[in-house]
Each structure stands twice: as structure tokens, then as C-alpha cells.
Amino acid sequence: MGIRDRVAALLAEMPREPQYATQGATLFVDLERRETQSAYAPLAVARALLGGRGANMYYLYRLLDESKTPLDAEVPLIFGSGPLTGLVPSAARGNCTSWSPDSGVLMDCNAGDYFPSFLRMNGFDHIVLYGRAPSWSLIVIREGRVAFEDAGAYVGMDNIDLRDAIARDLGGVWRRNMSMVSITRAGENLVLTSGIMGGPKAIYARGGPGAKMGSLQLKAIVTLSPTRELPSAQPYKPYNRHIAQKLLGTSVVKNALSVVGTPFLYKPSRILGAMGTKNNQETTWTDALDAQHIDQYRPGMEGCFRCPVNCRPLNDLKTGESDRYGTGDGPEYVTLGKFGPNLGIDSVEAVIRLNNICNDLGLDTASMGSALAWAFELYQRGIITSADTGGLALTWGDALLVEQLLFMTSGREGLGTCSPTAPARWNGATIRSKR
16 A cells, blocks of 8 residues: 555544644645645544644554665655644644664654744644655745745755845745744755754754655755644733743753753763763763853853743854854754764863754764764774765874865765765765674
8 A cells, every 4th residue: 555545544544623722734735746634633532642742643653664665765754743733832742753774763853943833823733745756845834824935046045045045035034933943955965864953953853854854855845834822822811921930940941951952961961971972982071061161152042932041052262254054053062072082082162062063964963973973983992984974084083184075965975975876885885893
């Protein structure tokens, strides 16, 4: 049974009207035929699995043909928001679900910013994508109406340039009436560490979702509609202030997350000896990356849609407007760990810059940092040599080399050329660990 037959069978069981007051529809998008259908998740699914990740898993279970490979166009890519997303403070996140092209098993990743909430404001809780578009495409959802547009002009753009171009061409304003999920060159090139960007920093990361979206030739999904209150949420609105006050009154939010963000976790991890260092060969690292050393480069904090916590640190390296990566969002704790101790880097400035580059290139910092550290240890142990790396010496702590490798990976060039369907290979030689 093909994907269209599976979708038809599923739709036949789905109601055509909402099953509860705040429910949005599920949008099924056939990218190859540029056709859409919509219906509502059955009440039994909502009661058992709520929504968001749970409903995403239900749709994947119903639609997945396990005889296909993850990058096959008949394997769906599913975005989903939860039943409270956009309605109550801090409920601003959504999930992206499929079969992982990176691991070959389940892919489910989570991100916040504005897309999950704005998707619901356009009347949709879930989007199920399948079929390979005949050319690079853009989906634009305006006031709940879905349109397909040519994305040829945006091919090759990374996150910074794409966000500028989309805002200019569609006439929207980020965070006011427009949101987007999109891929960069890395996703277009099916890089297995590529994610789907949901904002300047927000990213659906683990499992290679960028490669999956790239395999469908879908560059972005954009929502355009004025920010509004959902009528069905009005009875609950008086409780939102109470919820926000509760959140802001907790010690970890008041003294850490709202002040410095997740990097506050670095110091306790270091003290406890739980810091993965040099591909986990060691367990602690320098105090030079403790959160207080980022203070001078943090001009403020941002947050997701209607979230009072504002746990996302902004950064400014004060290198001038000509430096493309001198300002940005982050880093989060995971990025600090993966691009600091994990790669033997002890400079806060270097980690912030690498964070900003990953945000632009659409690379998952956890997967990318781990892959690089693995390569560095292979080189350290002589399992691979400069003959395999194109003459590059993979030396712990070399931030400039790491920066170069990020761009090589995004473009699938040289050492960064790994096949999405084969064992890890560099210059034609299969890499096997001697550990």
C-alpha cells in the first residue's frame, strides 16, 4: 500500500469537525501533486495521546511503510503542536517526527520560538508532509489558507539570509505576524547533522530532520496571520497570569534561566565530573566556560511565544557590524558542552562564534559536535591520518579548524562529505574504529 492509500484510509476514519473546543485540524500535504486535505484527530487519540508528539506518533504509526528508507518520499515528515500550545504561558513548543535518516530509527525532535503557536493560530495542530515536490517549493499558510510557491530563488540560502529574504518578499514581520520552519544548504545537501530551523536559533535537531525535509524538496513552511487570541481559550485566560507568576517564582527560573539561560548548568556539570571532554575521554574541563564568563557578551534575553521565562541568551562579541557571526542567539548548555570541552576548546568567544555559525548553517550542535569529536579522536589515535582528511590536522582545541569543518560539512565538501546511505566514509575509505 502506497502513502496515498494509507493517507486515504486514515482520513476515512477522521472527523471533519473539531472534537474539543481548542482543537485544530491536521493538514495532509502531498508535495508531489501540490494537493492538501484536512481533518481532525479522533477524540480517542486526543484522550490517549493528547497531541503534539503523541499525535505525531499516531500518524507516523499509521502511515509508515517500514520497507522504505528514511529519505524515501513516501515516509512522511510530521509537524505537531500540543493542545495547550499558544494558549498558556510557556506552552510554545512543537515536535517534528519521522523516521531518522541519521540513525535509521525513530526521529522526534522538539523546538519552540513562534512556529508551533502561529501554526495553531492558522487553524492547524499538525502538518503531515509526503511526496517529493517536483521542484524546490515553499508552503505559505495565510489566515489558514494554504498555497504552494516556487522556492528557487531561496535555494542555497542559509538561515540569516533566508529569514531576511522571506520577510522582504512576503511582507511579514517575525514574531508579530509571521513564523517559519526552514532548511539551509545543509538540509538541501542531505547532511545528516542538519536540522530544521524554527527561528534565529530554535532548531528541530536530532536525527537529521533537515535532510528529511531536503529529500522532499521543501525549503520552508511560512505562516502569515495577525497574532490573535483563540476564542476557545478565553475561559482559561484569567489563569494565565497565575501560571506565569508560578513559573517566574521558582528558584531555577528566577535565579538562573531568566538571567543567564541554560549555560548555568555548565559549572555544576564540571564540578561533578560529568563534563564530556575530548569525545568523553575525560570528565571535566576548564572553569573559563562557566556562565559568568559569558556575561560580558550577553546584551539581553529573549524567549518563545508568550513565554515569561525568556531563557534564550542573546550574544554580541563586539566585533563590529561587518562580522556576520559576531552577534546571534545562544549558546545553550548543550552547545557550550559540545563545542567547548568535547572539542577541547577553552575560549568563550570561540564557542559563541561557533554557535552562531551553526545557527546560520542549520546544524544540530549536539550531533555536529559529537561527529567532530569522534573524528578528532580517530585522528588522535592514528585510525585516520592526514591522507584521509585532505591534509587537515584534527587537533583538539583548534577552533578555526572546527569552523572550517562546519562549512565543509554544510556543503558536503572534502572531509565533510559523508554519504547519507552508507557507512561513514572520507575520501572513499570506510572508517572503522579500533577501540
